[in-house]
Amino acid sequence: MLIAGPDDIDCHYPGAGHYAQPPHRMNDIDRIMKAAQPDMHFAMPNGRLSRPVGQRSACCATGQCRWCPVEAKFTALNSMQHIIEHPDLDICVDSKVEHIDIQNNSARAIRFVNGGKEYTARADLVVLGANGINSPVLLHQSGFSHPHIGRYLHEKIECTVEVYLDGVNNFGGSTLTTGMNLSLLDGEHRREYGGALLYFDNSWNYGLRPDFGRWREILPLTISVEALPQFTSVVSRASDGRPHV
Numbered sequence: 001m002l003i004a005g006p007d008d009i010d011c012h013y014p015g016a017g018h019y020a021q022p023p024h025r026m027n028d029i030d031r032i033m034k035a036a037q038p039d040m041h042f043a044m045p046n047g048r049l050s051r052p053v054g055q056r057s058a059c060c061a062t063g064q065c066r067w068c069p070v071e072a073k074f075t076a077l078n079s080m081q082h083i084i085e086h087p088d089l090d091i092c093v094d095s096k097v098e099h100i101d102i103q104n105n106s107a108r109a110i111r112f113v114n115g116g117k118e119y120t121a122r123a124d125l126v127v128l129g130a131n132g133i134n135s136p137v138l139l140h141q142s143g144f145s146h147p148h149i150g151r152y153l154h155e156k157i158e159c160t161v162e163v164y165l166d167g168v169n170n171f172g173g174s175t176l177t178t179g180m181n182l183s184l185l186d187g188e189h190r191r192e193y194g195g196a197l198l199y200f201d202n203s204w205n206y207g208l209r210p211d212f213g214r215w216r217e218i219l220p221l222t223i224s225v226e227a228l229p230q231f232t233s234v235v236s237r238a239s240d241g242r243p244h245v
């Protein structure tokens with residue numbers, strides 16, 4: 001995926017760092033934060049090139065990442081063609097898995113429907129990756145009954161705010177989100193509040209600042225707060241077969 005990221009993040013996540021590409025250029029706010037909190041503020045690791053590779057350009061921070069015009073953002077289509085086109089691989093789109101067949105307590109096959117017709121695919125190893133909503137439903141309808149299946153559903157809670165700056169300009173970084181701040185991630189405060197990760201955005205989510213001459217003195221911040229896994233947060237299978245949360 002050619003992740004661009006900083007080596008010094010290794011101090012929080014041992015084994016991380018040593019990314020394939022050098023980190024993106026931070027914006028001026030990130031540099032102030034890095035000087036104040038060198039162990040808490042880091043260039044954001046991400047799958048957007050900081051250096052061009054082959055036909056793919058380096059990220060130019062235009063913020064249209066859903067349809068990256070220069071292929072700076074990693075996708076399977078720009079970086080995994082050799083896998084997608086491998087003759088041993090079939091990708092069955094528009095197919096719905098209905099059942100996992102079990103033999104001797106091991107998954108041995110899946111049954112899926114395509115175009116109104118049912119097929120069976122046998123396997124030595126079955127990997128289920130249908131997200132936290134659909135995976136437990138599929139397990140239930142296949143006869144699995146472990147008491148934790150479908151329990152502990154949780155997701156981070158995000159809010160975004162915009163900070164008005166005084167004499168510091170934003171948007172000098174080289175990608176969409178340039179900084180991550182870990183100062184609220186862990187510590188005593190988690191006895192009473194959720195841990196939070198702060199993303200320092202290098203894009204004008206709400207437009208430029210509407211004060212003459214101070215257009216760039218804004219900082220969009222995304223605050224991502226943990227929600228604790230709870231036994232009572234349940235995904236089950238409704239009578240019509242659809243997920244019920």
Ligand code: SF4
Pocket residue numbers: 048058059060061062063064065066067068069070071072073175176
């Ligand atoms: S910000 Fe970077 S990854 Fe996103 S669309 Fe622009 S060039 Fe592509």
